[in-house]
Amino acid sequence: MTKAKASKTKADDVADLTEKQAAAELKRLAAEIKAHDDAYYQQDAPAVTDAAYDALRARNTAIETRFPKLIRDDSPNRRVGAAVSSGFRKVTHAVPMLSLGNAFSDEDVTDFIDRIRRFLTLPDDAVVEVTAEPKIDGLSFSARYEEGLLTVAATRGDGAEGEDITANIKTISAMPLKLKGKAPALIEIRGEVYMTKGDFAKLNATQAAKGAKVFANPRNAAAGSLRQLDSKITASRPLKIFAYTWGALEGPLEGKSWDTKMEFLEQLKAWGFPVNDRTKVCESVPEMIAAYTKLGEDRAGLPYDIDGMVYAVNSLAWQRRLGFVSRAPRWAIAHKFSAEQAETKLERIEIQVGRTGALTPVAHLTPVNVGGVMVGRATLHNEDEIARKDIREGDTVIIQRAGDVIPQVVEVRTDKRPKGSHAFVFPDKCPVCKSQAVREPDEVVRRCTGGLTCAAQAVERIRHFVSRDAFDIEGLGEKHIEAFFSDGLVKNPAELFTLQKRDGKTKLMEREGWGEKSVDNLFLAIEHRRTVPLERFIFALGIRQVGQATARLLAHAYGTYDAWRDAMIAAKDEASDAYRDLTNIEQIGPSVATDVVAFFAEKHNRDILTALDKELTIEPFVAPALGDSPIAGKIVVFTGTLVATSRSEAKAKAQSLGAKVAGSVSKKTDLVVAGPGAGSKLKEAEALGVKVVTEEEYLALIGG
Ligand code: IVH
Numbered sequence: 001m002t003k004a005k006a007s008k009t010k011a012d013d014v015a016d017l018t019e020k021q022a023a024a025e026l027k028r029l030a031a032e033i034k035a036h037d038d039a040y041y042q043q044d045a046p047a048v049t050d051a052a053y054d055a056l057r058a059r060n061t062a063i064e065t066r067f068p069k070l071i072r073d074d075s076p077n078r079r080v081g082a083a084v085s086s087g088f089r090k091v092t093h094a095v096p097m098l099s100l101g102n103a104f105s106d107e108d109v110t111d112f113i114d115r116i117r118r119f120l121t122l123p124d125d126a127v128v129e130v131t132a133e134p135k136i137d138g139l140s141f142s143a144r145y146e147e148g149l150l151t152v153a154a155t156r157g158d159g160a161e162g163e164d165i166t167a168n169i170k171t172i173s174a175m176p177l178k179l180k181g182k183a184p185a186l187i188e189i190r191g192e193v194y195m196t197k198g199d200f201a202k203l204n205a206t207q208a209a210k211g212a213k214v215f216a217n218p219r220n221a222a223a224g225s226l227r228q229l230d231s232k233i234t235a236s237r238p239l240k241i242f243a244y245t246w247g248a249l250e251g252p253l254e255g256k257s258w259d260t261k262m263e264f265l266e267q268l269k270a271w272g273f274p275v276n277d278r279t280k281v282c283e284s285v286p287e288m289i290a291a292y293t294k295l296g297e298d299r300a301g302l303p304y305d306i307d308g309m310v311y312a313v314n315s316l317a318w319q320r321r322l323g324f325v326s327r328a329p330r331w332a333i334a335h336k337f338s339a340e341q342a343e344t345k346l347e348r349i350e351i352q353v354g355r356t357g358a359l360t361p362v363a364h365l366t367p368v369n370v371g372g373v374m375v376g377r378a379t380l381h382n383e384d385e386i387a388r389k390d391i392r393e394g395d396t397v398i399i400q401r402a403g404d405v406i407p408q409v410v411e412v413r414t415d416k417r418p419k420g421s422h423a424f425v426f427p428d429k430c431p432v433c434k435s436q437a438v439r440e441p442d443e444v445v446r447r448c449t450g451g452l453t454c455a456a457q458a459v460e461r462i463r464h465f466v467s468r469d470a471f472d473i474e475g476l477g478e479k480h481i482e483a484f485f486s487d488g489l490v491k492n493p494a495e496l497f498t499l500q501k502r503d504g505k506t507k508l509m510e511r512e513g514w515g516e517k518s519v520d521n522l523f524l525a526i527e528h529r530r531t532v533p534l535e536r537f538i539f540a541l542g543i544r545q546v547g548q549a550t551a552r553l554l555a556h557a558y559g560t561y562d563a564w565r566d567a568m569i570a571a572k573d574e575a576s577d578a579y580r581d582l583t584n585i586e587q588i589g590p591s592v593a594t595d596v597v598a599f600f601a602e603k604h605n606r607d608i609l610t611a612l613d614k615e616l617t618i619e620p621f622v623a624p625a626l627g628d629s630p631i632a633g634k635i636v637v638f639t640g641t642l643v644a645t646s647r648s649e650a651k652a653k654a655q656s657l658g659a660k661v662a663g664s665v666s667k668k669t670d671l672v673v674a675g676p677g678a679g680s681k682l683k684e685a686e687a688l689g690v691k692v693v694t695e696e697e698y699l700a701l702i703g704g
Contacts, residue, residue: 014062022067026075029060033076053210087229088163091154093142094188094248098159098327100310100334109292109311110285112333116313119322119330121646129314131261132291133244133279135334137305138194139223141169142247148183150176155227159327168226169193171235176272185251189273191243195222196303199238216369218305240304243273260314281314292335299337308336323652325587326549341400341410342375344368348393349380349424353432355460356544357447361386361426363397363409370401378407382444383426390414392421432456451604458492459485461542465493469548470540471529475522483511493540494611496526531617534561541609544595550588554596555621556660557585559635559668565609568600581663586651621660630701632658634670637685640678642695657702665690673698 017025033056057076064071103109113128122128142162143153153169154162169175172193195203200218207214215221225237246264258264265275278295282288292309299306312332313319322330345366352360361380368375378399380386389412391397396416401407430437430448432455439446448454462481466473473496484490489507490499499508500523508519532540539551546554558564570578571593582593599605636659642650650673651661665672665684672685672692685692693701 014059014066017063017066019067019070022063023070026060026063026067026070026072029056029063030072030074030076032056033060034074057211088165088227090157090161091152091164092161093154093159094144094186096159096327097140097142097156097162097190097247098324098329100332101325101328102308103333103335106285106289109288109333109335112311113285113288116318116322116330119646119649120318121649127283128318129260130282130288130311131265131279131314132282132288132295133276133310133312134295134302134306135308135310135336136192136194136242136276137217137219137307138192138242139219139226141165141191141193141226141241143169143175143189144248145179145183145187145189147185148179150178163227165226167231168228168234171231172239172241174241174274179271181270183271184249187249187251188247189243189268189271190245190247191241191273193222193226193239193241194218194304195225195237195239197305198303203237241274242276243268244275244310259316261312261316261319262314264316282311288335296337306337308334310334321649323656325652340370341398342368342370343396343398343413344375346391346393346395346397346409349386349391351427351431353430353448353454353456353460355457355464355542357430357450357454357457359383359427359430359437359446359448363391363399365397365399368399370399370407375399375401375407378409380409383446384444386424386426390423392417392424394418394421430454430456455482455485462490462493462496464542465540466496470536471532472536473522473529474525475518476525492608492611494608494615497530497612497615499523499526530615531619533619534559534564534621537561537612537616537618538564541599541605543599545592546596550592553585553587556655557581557662558621559660560620561613561618565600568596569606571597572601577664584663586648586655629657629659631671633660635660635662635668637662637665637669637672637681638675639665639672639681640675642673642675644695644699653702671698 014022033053036053036056060076064075101112103112113130116122116128117124117126140156141153142156144151150170151166152164153166155165156162170177195218197218200215200221203221204214213224215224221237222239225234225239228234244265245261258267262279262281265279268275280291282291288309288311295306295309310332312329313322319329319331324330347364347366350362350364352362354360361383363378363380365376365378378397380391385391389409391409391412394417396413397409398411398413399407400410426446428437428446429435430450433448433450435448435450435454437446437448448457451457459478459482462485463478465471466476466481471493481490489504490496495502505519505523508514508522509516533555535548535552535555538546538554539548554564558567567578567581570576571582573579579593579597582588582596583590631654636654638647638650638654638661645653654661662669665681665688667688667690669685669688669690672681672690673695674682674685674692675695682692684690
């Protein structure tokens with residue numbers, strides 16, 4: 001009541017101001033609020049009560065609202081809490097900042113260690129020492145030290161390029177400005193900036209008292225504090241750091257002073273960095289799991305938020321050999337904790353039909369805050385899951401969010417179940433086209449049998465086909481696709497390219513909302529896409545499990561559309577070389593292979609492919625230009641026994657140098673690396689006149 005009254009008086013007063021008076025007032029308020037901020041943040045000695053301070057800010061805001069033209073560059077509303085990303089200079093990391101693969105189960109951890117053994121061709125019982133350290137839920141930084149002095153610090157950004165936060169990071173008291181003792185000519189130190197749970201609670205309490213922004217969690221508070229254009233604000237926030245790795249490194253210490261990650265952590269400490277003292281070495285999977293379990297038990301009592309455990313191979317020589325897959329190292333993994341949970345009401349269950357015809361149940365929830373994010377929907381996976389948990393509309397449910405994955409319903413509060421509720425009946429008809437929806441034996445998913453006659457599938461497939469990362473055809477929204485489909489104008493992706501020929505212009509112009517110009521624009525957009533890179537083409541087909549990364553792998557492996565198509569048709573026979581080659585592609589397992597092969601096995605899909613091929617120019621895959629490696633862009637085949645490295649290591653290395661590794665020899669093969677025991681492939685290479693080298697010669701060629 002008093003509050004409403006107070007603001008009313010203020011508003012009235014503001015309403016009486018002339019523009020000139022308002023400008024003078026804003027100037028005075030900016031200076032006064034700044035003086036109070038300095039007293040509060042810098043000297044920790046507030047000069048006025050919080051209420052008086054709030055009144056000043058409220059008055060400033062009221063005047064700004066009435067006279068937006070008069071908002072000053074140094075307005076208090078601009079200075080505080082405005083993380084203006086465009087205001088930061090960009091910094092390119094000398095060595096990219098990568099992410100980590102995730103492990104969610106004990107089995108994933110076992111697989112991680114097994115993969116390392118296989119890659120390094122170690123015996124099954126070889127000890128793989130790893131470090132286990134808490135994964136801090138903060139935000140990562142990379143700080144460059146030249147001759148031991150901190151010169152530039154950046155956020156992770158997209159991994160290649162981050163934001164310059166040098167001035168801000170220098171305000172963190174734990175951050176060494178100068179490395180103690182001997183330092184290399186250049187080193188990028190990497191770690192995490194975080195805020196303790198206690199400091200976060202205190203910060204939020206003062207923010208709330210001031211009427212300023214409160215943060216959802218310590219991570220957001222740390223990020224908001226670090227990404228301030230005014231580093232004085234950062235200075236006032238209680239930020240801390242942990243250092244854990246390095247990026248670029250040059251100079252006398254390179255590779256000499258530490259052979260293991262543990263030794264490097266000791267070096268970090270000697271230089272003056274805080275290092276997490278819970279980090280320990282584990283020598284087996286059970287030890288890793290025990291360390292993870294213990295960390296989970298201690299999690300709530302730790303002063304900082306963590307979201308899992310990071311395991312990294314301790315030997316740096318092994319780390320170098322293991323290298324990277326896409327954007328994550330093979331030598332490290334994050335073992336994640338289960339996620340945060342919240343309770344809410346499940347209002348209704350919707351059955352969606354995906355472009356592959358799968359019926360997917362989705363829970364519509366009363367929106368609820370889960371770990372700082374508002375959640376209004378959750379996946380229910382499939383009908384068995386609904387039946388097993390007896391999830392009903394109207395139930396109170398516990399949902400959880402784990403990292404970036406879609407929120408899920410984990411539990412039903414049956415004690416809160418409303419009277420008269422009944423079990424959910426999963427439909428056996430497609431909610432879109434009313435065709436039968438059936439479940440194959442051994443399948444968990446029920447699928448609509450309508451195929452391309454089902455609007456959900458056809459429309460969804462065409463929508464995917466024209467989407468940005470696929471054919472990128474502008475001006476064709478979902479509504480248009482639906483309308484074209486239901487009128488029989490475009491029933492599949494290939495028909496997009498024949499629309500104009502089929503008198504599409506007249507037909508479209510008869511439709512509401514289409515004028516000559518918009519029709520011409522659409523046809524132009526379609527014409528522009530008649531030439532398409534192979535990887536985009538593959539992705540656009542919407543084959544199950546074939547996302548952009550897999551599409552790229554396939555394009556990389558087969559090079560041309562014809563080669564890919566012929567191989568996929570031949571791979572129907574699981575005993576064939578084609579099938580073996582497909583599953584030999586790194587990161588393509590039998591499950592993806594099955595889906596790709598199944599796609600080609602369907603006649604209606606092959607028909608559409610033929611129709612598309614007629615209309616399009618599908619460009620061969622172009623390997624990324626990777627410097628001047630002698631095998632960049634070349635097609636290499638390995639055969640026989642390799643001695644120095646395992647087959648998968650050799651393959652990964654060749655790929656990282658820009659080569660394409662093929663499973664069989666053809667006229668297009670540039671180089672065959674033949675070890676002892678090489679048989680038919682070697683003969684073929686000789687017959688075709690393809691260059692053949694020994695493993696030793698190959699290693700000399702690529703420089704080791
Ligand atoms: S090691 C190649 N250790 O988690 C990257 N990362 O999900 C090696 N993180 O980008 C990183 N605590 O920002 C490592 N103890 C820790 C970590 C940690 C948090 C972050 C890091 C990384 C992200 C990956």
